[in-house]
Amino acid sequence: MNAVEDRPHQEKSAPLIYRLQRWFFAVCIVLGIGAPLALVATSPQYYSTQNGIPVMVAAFSTANPALMQAHFIVGVLTVYLLPVSLLTMAWLAMRRSPWLASTAVLVVFITTFPFAAFSAQDALTYDLVGMGNNPLFATIAQRFNDDGVMSYYNTLFIVGTTCAPALVVIALWRSRAVPLWAAILITFSRFLVFLVYPFAQSFLPGVYIQLLSWTPLFIGSIPAALAMLKGPSKEMLPPGSTSE
Secondary structure, three states: OOOOOOHHHHHHHOOHHHHHHHHHHHHHHHHHHHHHHHHHHOOHHHHOOOOOHHHHHHHHHHOOHHHHHHHHHHHHHHHHHHHHHHHHHHHHOOOOOHHHHHHHHHHHHHHHHHHHHHHHHHHHHHHHHOOOOOHHHHHHHHHHHHOHHHHHHHHHHHHHHHHHHHHHHHHHHHOOOOOHHHHHHHHHHOHHHHHHHHHHOOOOOHHHHHHHHHHHHHHHHHHHHHHHHHOOOHHHOOOOOOOO
16 A cells, blocks of 8 residues: 555544644635735724825724724734734645745735734834824824834835735645636736726725725635645645655
8 A cells, every 4th residue: 555545544543633733724714815805894994995104194094093003903913913824825835836936926925925024014103193183293204104114114015915825826826726716816817906996996895995905805715625624635735656
């Protein structure tokens, strides 16, 4: 009996730590995409048909304190979970598509780890509006956002939430780890924001457009999480290889 045929026995006899690791990373895949979904839903500025720092300042000044606290908590969770989610999915594809998966890892690493700056930006803006209704505070928030470092991070955010998931899921699909429908949902979901926003932002609050783009990504991540729980299948292994 070869290693592939003996997989059910191996799974039962696998050390507990390995099974716990699979469950941990499978949960991280789903929560890593679910966290930005919750972050959008708790972002007061997205409930307007306008965008920009002045809109953000105005929204934060009238927002429910409980909603803002939830927004900050989810923001911190997103900083940790989203990179882990994308990196885990890329790792699933590493055996069958090493070059594409490695490229995806590099893009994820460069573009998503600076996301902590956006949680800091939200906290700074909320602290400023909490100090009073001073027009200077809006100017400070705008200068901070237009700073060279934040401009760089803003660019990375676009790449990290569009191209990074697309590269990861293409590698997953080529590895046969996820079905075609999941690959399509993840690949194109975030690009909907840039296709729809220019036409709909004048009459449709941004939260609906954001949820429309993150929800398919969340649904598409579920097969990847299931693949993590199952471990590498025969189809995911390179030709002529056996599972370890």
